[in-house]
Amino acid sequence: MNKSDETNSTKDNQVKKNEKISIKALTTESTPFTSDELIHWINSRRSVGNLDLPAPTRAQIEEAIGCAATAPDHKKLRPWRFIVTAGDARHDLGRALVEAAKAKATEEGEVLSEKTVQKTQTMPLRAPVVITVVTQMQEHKKVPYFEQMLSAGAAVQNLILALKAQGFSTVWRTGLLCNEPAIKAYFGVSADDYVTAFVYTGTSPKDEPTRKAIDIEPLVRFEP
Numbered sequence: 001m002n003k004s005d006e007t008n009s010t011k012d013n014q015v016k017k018n019e020k021i022s023i024k025a026l027t028t029e030s031t032p033f034t035s036d037e038l039i040h041w042i043n044s045r046r047s048v049g050n051l052d053l054p055a056p057t058r059a060q061i062e063e064a065i066g067c068a069a070t071a072p073d074h075k076k077l078r079p080w081r082f083i084v085t086a087g088d089a090r091h092d093l094g095r096a097l098v099e100a101a102k103a104k105a106t107e108e109g110e111v112l113s114e115k116t117v118q119k120t121q122t123m124p125l126r127a128p129v130v131i132t133v134v135t136q137m138q139e140h141k142k143v144p145y146f147e148q149m150l151s152a153g154a155a156v157q158n159l160i161l162a163l164k165a166q167g168f169s170t171v172w173r174t175g176l177l178c179n180e181p182a183i184k185a186y187f188g189v190s191a192d193d194y195v196t197a198f199v200y201t202g203t204s205p206k207d208e209p210t211r212k213a214i215d216i217e218p219l220v221r222f223e224p
């Protein structure tokens with residue numbers, strides 16, 4: 001290496017070092033929140049059962065799904081899909097839930113009451129938007145299905161927190177019907193896959209309840 005190559009290489013390294021420093025500075029300095037504030041904010045998340053308009057816009061939903069897609073994901077398989085149901089489409093989902101409930105009842109030798117049919121039909125109306133998160137399992141010798149399922153759970157949590165950051169409330173529901181054949185067929189989910197969440201989202205008509213501190217002592221063991 002001649003002198004000028006050496007100088008260039010030193011300069012390149014310095015540029016790379018500076019880039020690293022500025023990226024670090026950006027990620028640490030650009031958040032206006034302290035870690036205490038952020039932790040308090042995470043801990044303050046509450047589920048809300050009945051939600052109203054305003055609902056997230058399409059752009060906000062896409063942004064939130066972008067956060068969901070950053071969930072830990074072994075081998076980047078992206079084993080999840082998001083189906084957004086809003087407005088009148090919620091009635092179609094309600095009809096699919098009724099179909100699933102009737103089939104399940106028949107299998108169990110029961111008949112649904114009209115009240116149960118009505119209740120089931122209107123379940124998706126409990127929020128202006130329902131984001132269904134389904135798995136799309138990928139065959140991979142190093143990533144068993146259970147890891148992909150866990151990744152879907154992490155994606156749901158990211159989705160919920162992103163919606164909270166945008167000012168919306170949520171509740172993660174599944175219910176006994178979510179993986180019944182009629183619902184899987186409705187969402188085009190294969191036999192090996194799962195509906196992991198119906199994320200109901202919108203605006204809470206009341207203040208979200210505060211969460212009592214959770215005693216983690218019985219939940220944790222630090223090994224010496």
Ligand SMILES: Cc1cc2nc3c(=O)[nH]c(=O)nc-3n(C[C@H](O)[C@H](O)[C@H](O)COP(=O)(O)O)c2cc1C
Nearest residue numbers: 045046047048049171172173174175176196197211
């Ligand atoms: C996989 C999963 C499925 C759930 N399904 C339901 C459900 O069908 N109905 C319901 O009321 N809560 C359901 N929950 C619980 C709520 O999402 C929520 O966590 C719980 O009501 C506690 O409220 P919090 O989130 O404010 O602590 C489910 C949670 C998980 C993780």
